[in-house]
Amino acid sequence: MAWETRNGRAYYYRKRRIGRRIVSEYVGGGSVGQLAAEMDALAQAQRQERRAREQAERQKQQELDAELEEARAAVQAAVAATLQAAGFHRHKGQWRRRNGRS
Amino acid sequence: MAGVNLEVRSEKEAALCERLHTGKHSQADVVALRKLLRECPHLSRAADVCAVAFRDAVGYVGGDNALFAELAEDRRRVLRTELGYAEALPVEKLLIDEIILCWLRHYDAERRYTEAQAGRSTMEHCTYWEKKVAATQRRYLRAVETFARVGKLLRSVSMQVNIAEKQVNVAGKQGE
Numbered sequence: 001m002a003w004e005t006r007n008g009r010a011y012y013y014r015k016r017r018i019g020r021r022i023v024s025e026y027v028g029g030g031s032v033g034q035l036a037a038e039m040d041a042l043a044q045a046q047r048q049e050r051r052a053r054e055q056a057e058r059q060k061q062q063e064l065d066a067e068l069e070e071a072r073a074a075v076q077a078a079v080a081a082t083l084q085a086a087g088f089h090r091h092k093g094q095w096r097r098r099n100g101r102s
Numbered sequence: 103m104a105g106v107n108l109e110v111r112s113e114k115e116a117a118l119c120e121r122l123h124t125g126k127h128s129q130a131d132v133v134a135l136r137k138l139l140r141e142c143p144h145l146s147r148a149a150d151v152c153a154v155a156f157r158d159a160v161g162y163v164g165g166d167n168a169l170f171a172e173l174a175e176d177r178r179r180v181l182r183t184e185l186g187y188a189e190a191l192p193v194e195k196l197l198i199d200e201i202i203l204c205w206l207r208h209y210d211a212e213r214r215y216t217e218a219q220a221g222r223s224t225m226e227h228c229t230y231w232e233k234k235v236a237a238t239q240r241r242y243l244r245a246v247e248t249f250a251r252v253g254k255l256l257r258s259v260s261m262q263v264n265i266a267e268k269q270v271n272v273a274g275k276q277g278e
Contacts, residue, residue, distance in 0.1 A: 054227045071151040075196045082193040086259050
């Protein structure tokens with residue numbers, strides 16, 4: 001992608017973004033250009049692999065969070081049932097004793 | 103019920119659990135399981151969602167590291183003791199388990215955030231873990247607050263609790 005042909009010869013250029021502009025940076029032709037292109041391809045592959053690994057890690061976190069949320073909901077349901085049985089009621093998110101009841 | 107591992111005592115019970123796990127069970131197996139759970143109440147505890155979530159979280163955080171699994175289990179025992187698990191009401195026991203679960207998630211988030219900062223992680227990943235640490239901390243604090251509040255409320259009233267068909271009267275004083 002970054003190989004450009006000038007006067008019948010191929011030269012390797014790196015593309016960089018500076019703000020809204022894409023800047024082309026000359027690297028070299030022949031074996032120097034080839035080496036730079038291979039190194040860039042390797043770095044890009046490593047970046048993609050890292051992104052995929054991070055994505056998988058975040059996906060696993062979501063699964064664990066869902067499980068934790070399920071556990072929390074079950075505990076909250078048990079807490080609510082126990083407090084109601086003990087004569088409490090919920091008022092604006094706060095548990096309060098009913099008036100005149102022990 | 104994926105991930106539920108019952109503490110079986112015989113090969114017969116292990117075979118029964120295996121059939122139930124894989125879905126290759128009959129109605130008689132279901133009846134046998136119910137009988138087993140009635141006879142051994144400790145088995146039903148394994149189905150507790152908190153216990154399952156804790157096991158899964160330990161497996162994820164530590165991987166195959168047996169040392170980590172043992173240390174996490176030991177920490178769980180210590181936290182339970184410190185929070186008065188033995189004398190706690192049944193609902194408080196659930197809340198203690200929730201606190202322990204939240205502690206483990208928070209510990210894992212802190213560790214991964216530090217790793218992300220030290221390593222060559224993307225900015226997006228570092229930001230994700232920063233937010234995750236804040237979220238797990240909030241969840242942990244909320245669990246502790248709920249435990250304290252519920253304990254205070256329940257101890258402020260006289261309660262009749264039935265444990266294993268025995269009536270236990272738990273009388274508390276206001277503000278205890």
